[in-house]
Amino acid sequence: xxxxxxxxxxxxxxxxxxxxxxxxxxxxxxxxxxxxxxxxxxxxxxxxxxxxxxxxxxxxxxxxxxxxxxxxxxxxxxxxxxxxxxxxxxxxxxxxxxxxxxxxxxxxxxxxxxxxxxxxxxxxxxxxxxxxxxxxxxxxxxxxxxx
Numbered sequence: 001x002x003x004x005x006x007x008x009x010x011x012x013x014x015x016x017x018x019x020x021x022x023x024x025x026x027x028x029x030x031x032x033x034x035x036x037x038x039x040x041x042x043x044x045x046x047x048x049x050x051x052x053x054x055x056x057x058x059x060x061x062x063x064x065x066x067x068x069x070x071x072x073x074x075x076x077x078x079x080x081x082x083x084x085x086x087x088x089x090x091x092x093x094x095x096x097x098x099x100x101x102x103x104x105x106x107x108x109x110x111x112x113x114x115x116x117x118x119x120x121x122x123x124x125x126x127x128x129x130x131x132x133x134x135x136x137x138x139x140x141x142x143x144x145x146x147x
Contacts, residue, residue, distance in 0.1 A: 002054070053108070
């Protein structure tokens with residue numbers, strides 16, 4: 001599992017915050033949980049050799065603040081026509097594209113994106129982002145436990 005985000009920019013820190021919640025589940029102790037910071041092409045190295053990849057991030061998909069979506073790998077590829085913009089779309093999207101070009105396609109991939117309400121340079125999440133966290137954490141946990 002890979003969290004992406006900047007906790008010093010409001011809801012941009014949702015990925016690392018979700019990661020901390022998921023680290024608290026004892027039944028996920030065998031899952032690699034990594035904080036990828038604000039992303040970049042180096043994320044391709046993190047994805048290398050992984051069978052099941054879950055990315056946690058803030059995403060602008062024109063939803064209501066605090067709403068969330070699960071995106072598949074196909075939805076994130078440029079030719080899909082999906083207009084997803086995670087706040088790190090250059091880093092995450094390019095890292096995924098590089099991984100695929102290198103033949104490193106994971107068997108399972110999903111990105112859980114939460115629509116941000118606040119991206120100001122502040123520490124802490126909006127009430128909308130906080131309200132989505134437990135629901136998303138439960139869905140991610142279910143996905144991991146069904147692997």
